Amino acid sequence: MSSHPSTAWLELLDWRREASALYARVREELRRDPESAHHLWQTGRNILFKTHSQSPLDPQARAAFQELPCWPYDPALAFSARVEAVEPQERLSVPSSTGQEMPLVRFGRVTLPLGTLDVYWIDVYGGGMFLPFRDATSGQQSYGGGRYLLDTAKSADLGSTPSDITASGELVLDFNFAYHPSCFYDPRWSCPLAPPQNVLGVPVRAGERVS
Template identity: 80%
Template sequence: MSSDASKAWLDLLDWRREASALYARVRDELPRDPGAAHQHWQTGRNALFKHHAQSPLDAAARASFTQLPCWPYEPALAFTARVDVAVPQERLTVASSTGQAMPLVRFGSVVLPIGTLDVYWIDVYGGGVFLPFRDATSGGQSYGGGRYLLDTAKSADLGRTASGELVLDFNFAFHPSCFYDPRWSCPLAPPQNVLSGPVRAGERAF
């Protein structure tokens, strides 16, 4: 293995540390001041995209990058919900942006005022809770392959309430890395996780 390849693994480790620290700050501030937590999230992601060696942006894109487009914070799209684990578990594979298969286990669902979404476990080493979705903005104002609300394998986790409900705030929805550069392979939102209405919150395409 070349020294460049070895450095890339260490850079990825550092990216995950930085992302974990960012979400820890967000989880701490979100109950007290959601708007400020959202601003910290944007500022932190902008810094990672602009400066980090593992940025989804290539060098040319980083040179001109200023910030990730986001909708203004919308309190009406911030929810908490208990995961219904009574639904039958289902093993499935979803396509990634590069055509590779990603194994998932549907282990629950959440019922939200804007629709019902399945909650998945990424069924590979390390795993992680995964909640992708598409909505009426997908393919226009946001990526056609969907956005991610939770991806705990990447530290994207808003936490849970004292009563055990997941914090599901769509203002923190983000695009997978493949939206910014096709060299990245990212699982796409399954057909059953499509919301009928537009979710104008979180990161947008423009």
């Protein structure tokens, strides 16, 4: 955050608004052309990282920034999946990158061709659906702490198919939009890490990468 506290919170609010608007445009474009939606997402994130005061990058890194490295769009890594209920629902805490604990509720799972992932609700005020993962690229071609597929508290949400999720329970889970948490770019940020049960045994070469 910037040095003046009140200004910093307003800047953070603006970041959230800009991110929300970006994902709204991405969801709309995703219905027409997934590859175009992916380009829109990349372009929008690059602009925010380069120009916004609440960028995960510090000012020096922003000055040198060009673009976030991504694998080319791969339609074979785009899925829709029904959320299967898990009973009993489990409350747990996962460590963050700074050692703080993040309370989560494990309320469902999705079964994908790549493996099974648990789906969480962030158990704090406002909450949000949260789907982090690690895979065989983690720690080599992508961040060792994992990447995020969904984080609706931060507007990272690709929607559902069809749009009425209560009717279908199917989430759009496109790994081409997987992204690194802010702590990957600067240790001042505190980010929940992917828990051990959300590790895929295969490499997912889609979305953001290290370089």
